[in-house]
Structure formats: structure tokens, C-alpha cells
Amino acid sequence: DIVMxxxxxxxPVTPGEPASMSCRSSQHLMHSDGYNYLDWYxxxxxQSPQLLVYLGSNRASGVPDRFSGDISGTNFTLKISRVEAExxxxxYCMQVLHxxxxxxxxxxxxxx
Amino acid sequence: xVQLLESGGDLVQPGGSLRLSCEVSGFTFSAFAMSWVRQAPxxxxxxxxxxxxxxxxxxxxxxxxxxxxxxxxxxKNTLYLQxxxxxxxxxxxxxCAKWRDLDFWTxxxxxxxxxxxxxxxxxx
Numbered sequence: 565d566i567v568m569x570x571x572x573x574x575x576p577v578t579p580g581e582p583a584s585m586s587c588r589s590s591q592h593l594m595h596s597d598g599y600n601y602l603d604w605y606x607x608x609x610x611q612s613p614q615l616l617v618y619l620g621s622n623r624a625s626g627v628p629d630r631f632s633g634d635i636s637g638t639n640f641t642l643k644i645s646r647v648e649a650e651x652x653x654x655x656y657c658m659q660v661l662h663x664x665x666x667x668x669x670x671x672x673x674x675x676x
Numbered sequence: 677x678v679q680l681l682e683s684g685g686d687l688v689q690p691g692g693s694l695r696l697s698c699e700v701s702g703f704t705f706s707a708f709a710m711s712w713v714r715q716a717p718x719x720x721x722x723x724x725x726x727x728x729x730x731x732x733x734x735x736x737x738x739x740x741x742x743x744x745x746x747x748x749x750x751x752k753n754t755l756y757l758q759x760x761x762x763x764x765x766x767x768x769x770x771x772c773a774k775w776r777d778l779d780f781w782t783x784x785x786x787x788x789x790x791x792x793x794x795x796x797x798x799x800x
Contacts, residue, residue: 565738595781603786605721612771612793613713613721618786625788656721660780663735665711665723 566591566659570668576676577647585671587640587657593620594661600635601661604642607670608653616655617642649675678702678789680772685794692762692798698755698772698791706730706750709775711787712757714768714796724770725757729778740766762798769793 567590577583593600600620605613615624617633620640630648634641644651652675657668684696696712711726725746726735734746745758755772771793777784 597783599783599785601781601785605787607721612790613773613787614790615786615788618776619783622785624786654720658721658723660785663726663780664737665726667721667723670720 565664566593566662566666568657568659568666568668570655570657570671572671573669575671575673577644577651577673578676579649580646583644583647583651583673585642585655585673587642587668589638589640589659591662592638593659600640601659602635602640603658603660604633604640605656605658606651606653607656608650611653613656647673647675678774680774680789680791682770682772682791682794685770685796687797687799688762689800690763690798693758693760694762694796696757696759696770696772696794696796700753700755700772700774703774703789705748705753707778709777709779710748710755711773711775712746712755713771713773713787713790714766715771715793716765716768719768722768726775726780727755728780733779735780759796762796764798767796767798769795 602620604617607613620635621633630645654670712724773787774789
């Protein structure tokens with residue numbers, strides 16, 4: 565199985581400041597179509613997960629443009645340009661190249 | 677409005693069985709692959725199983741292979757998860773999630789809609 569490793573475990577943030585979190589895969593996630601099959605989800609407290617970014621760097625519909633995803637080999641980064649209070653929650657990366665699909669352990673974003 | 681409504685969660689004894697349902701509305705159910713994803717209390721997300729829009733292909737996590745069966749009835753807009761030989765470690769909230777395409781390996785990537793979840797507790 566592909567192992568997804570997220571860091572940090574916890575990310576205290578200041579509203580208005582940038583934030584960044586990482587996800588590393590144990591294997592490459594590039595499909596034959598040239599895309600990296602890596603998605604990012606946010607689970608706000610008490611809610612179901614929501615899709616933020618797909619294929620490593622594409623914002624999902626309705627996601628604010630302060631969220632962006634970067635790709636460098638097997639390292640993936642989710643960035644928030646200016647954190648807002650509503651961004652708190654657990655962020656998960658997920659590989660969908662091979663079954664079983666696997667999630668990272670999550671990064672908890674909280675306000676300082 | 678797109679809606680996914682899970683049901684069927686319950687308290688069940690180890691070794692028991694349970695069938696979860698996810699009734700959807702607001703989109704053409706047969707055109708999209710679906711999955712079940714679970715979350716144990718206080719833990720992270722775990723993908724459990726997936727099924728193509730046609731129902732012709734199914735996929736499982738190793739932890740549930742041989743014990744769980746995913747299926748769908750496109751005429752009833754409903755996704756199912758039949759769970760047998762349940763174990764304490766199957767205790768979790770089970771979410772159904774809609775994929776963005778008919779099958780999983782396309783550029784229309786990601787689970788864009790999720791239900792609110794149904795709780796399964798396996799305990800004696």
C-alpha cells in the first residue's frame with residue numbers, strides 16, 4: 565500500500581498570516597495521463613470532509629483562492645496565503661492512484 | 677440540491693452483520709463512482725471501499741476484503757455496504773462519498789460530496 569505521511573501534526577496559525585503543510589507519498593503518484601493523483605480535504609470540526617484541491621494543484625469548485633497546492637516529485641504542499649478563522653480543522657491528503665486509496669494522518673490547523 | 681443520506685448504523689456484537697445504505701438525490705447517481713470512508717472515534721480518515729458508476733467494478737481496503745461487500749442499485753439511487761464478521765476495530769462513523777466521474781482513474785478527480793455519516797459500534 566502507498567503510505568502517505570503528513571507534517572506537521574499540529575499547525576498553530578495567526579489569522580492573516582500564511583500557512584503551509586506537507587504530504588509525502590511512499591511512491592510516485594503520477595498517472596499515465598500525466599497528472600498526480602493526490603487530493604486534499606478539510607474536515608472542519610463536527611463536519612464531514614470537503615474537497616479542497618484535486619490532482620495535487622487544482623482548486624475544487626467554490627474553494628477560495630487563498631488555498632493552493634504544489635507538487636515536487638513525491639512531496640505535496642498545501643498552502644493558505646492568508647489564514648482565516650474558518651480554516652481551522654483537520655487537513656488530509658489522499659492518494660487515489662492505486663487501491664487501496666490511502667489518507668495521510670492529517671494536520672490539525674488551529675488558531676494561536 | 678445534492679444530498680447523500682446514510683443510514684443503518686447501529687450497535688452490533690462482534691461477529692455480527694450490518695447493512696449500511698446511502699440514499700442520494702440531486703444528481704444522476706449512475707454517472708458517478710462512489711465510496712465508503714470511515715473514521716474511528718478520534719482518529720483519521722480511512723478509505724473502505726469503492727464502486728464504479730455502472731457497478732461493474734468494486735474495490736476494497738485489505739482490512740475489510742472478504743468481510744464487506746459494496747453494491748449499488750442505480751434504479752433506487754442507493755449505495756450499500758454489507759458488513760459481516762464485524763470486529764471492534766470496525767467501530768467508526770461511516771461516510772458515503774461521491775466521486776467526480778464514472779470511475780476513479782480519470783482527471784475528474786476527488787470526492788466532491790459527502791454524507792453526514794452513520795455510526796457503527798461493534799461491542800459486546
